[in-house]
Amino acid sequence: MSEPKIKVKVSHRYNATPGRVFQALLDPEKAKTFMFATMTGKMIKAEIDAREGGAFTFIDRRPGGDAEHYGKYLKIDAPKHLAFEFAVQKNAKEGDLVTIDIKELPKGCEVVLTHEISADYADLKDRVEEGWDGILDGLGAALRTR
Numbered sequence: 001m002s003e004p005k006i007k008v009k010v011s012h013r014y015n016a017t018p019g020r021v022f023q024a025l026l027d028p029e030k031a032k033t034f035m036f037a038t039m040t041g042k043m044i045k046a047e048i049d050a051r052e053g054g055a056f057t058f059i060d061r062r063p064g065g066d067a068e069h070y071g072k073y074l075k076i077d078a079p080k081h082l083a084f085e086f087a088v089q090k091n092a093k094e095g096d097l098v099t100i101d102i103k104e105l106p107k108g109c110e111v112v113l114t115h116e117i118s119a120d121y122a123d124l125k126d127r128v129e130e131g132w133d134g135i136l137d138g139l140g141a142a143l144r145t146r
Contacts, residue, residue, distance in 0.1 A: 004119040005097075008128045012136040015108040016143045022079035022102060024142055026050040034138025036060055036069045052076050056084070071095070086115070111136060 014021055024030040032046030041060035048056045051073065058069040070090055075083040080102050085095035097116045102109050113132050117124065 005116040006119055006122055006125055008115045008117060008125055009112060010129055010132045010136055011110060011112045012140060013108060013110045014140055014143055018079040018102040018104050018109045020143065021109055021111060024139060025082060025100065030142050033142050034135055036067065037138065038062060
């Protein structure tokens with residue numbers, strides 16, 4: 001039996017097409033400006049192999065040490081759905097499921113991100129939500145630049 005999961009959801013609206021948002025999520029040059037990047041850190045590695053079965057690596061050098069983030073793409077259905085397994089250790093036995101759904105609106109689009117975390121980490125739910133909310137804020141800033 002699989003262990004219980006807690007779903008952490010965040011959503012943002014953007015004045016951009018779903019295609020433009022989707023492309024930003026998979027473009028390493030754009031994504032390195034918002035995916036797991038912090039104000040006090042310096043992104044030293046941003047690699048994306050944007051295909052089902054492909055992977056990503058983001059490493060942000062922070063004052064307290066390097067923060068590593070790894071993922072494996074499970075589903076890429078442009079421009080509306082992206083799913084990946086996510087971990088903060090390179091060879092983690094099991095990662096968390098993260099899905100990103102992009103819905104076209106009359107003006108722009110809405111992005112809904114869902115991160116399924118183990119119930120063992122329920123006390124981190126607010127931090128996980130804040131982290132993804134910051135990433136989606138950063139995505140908005142990246143979309144405003146050309």
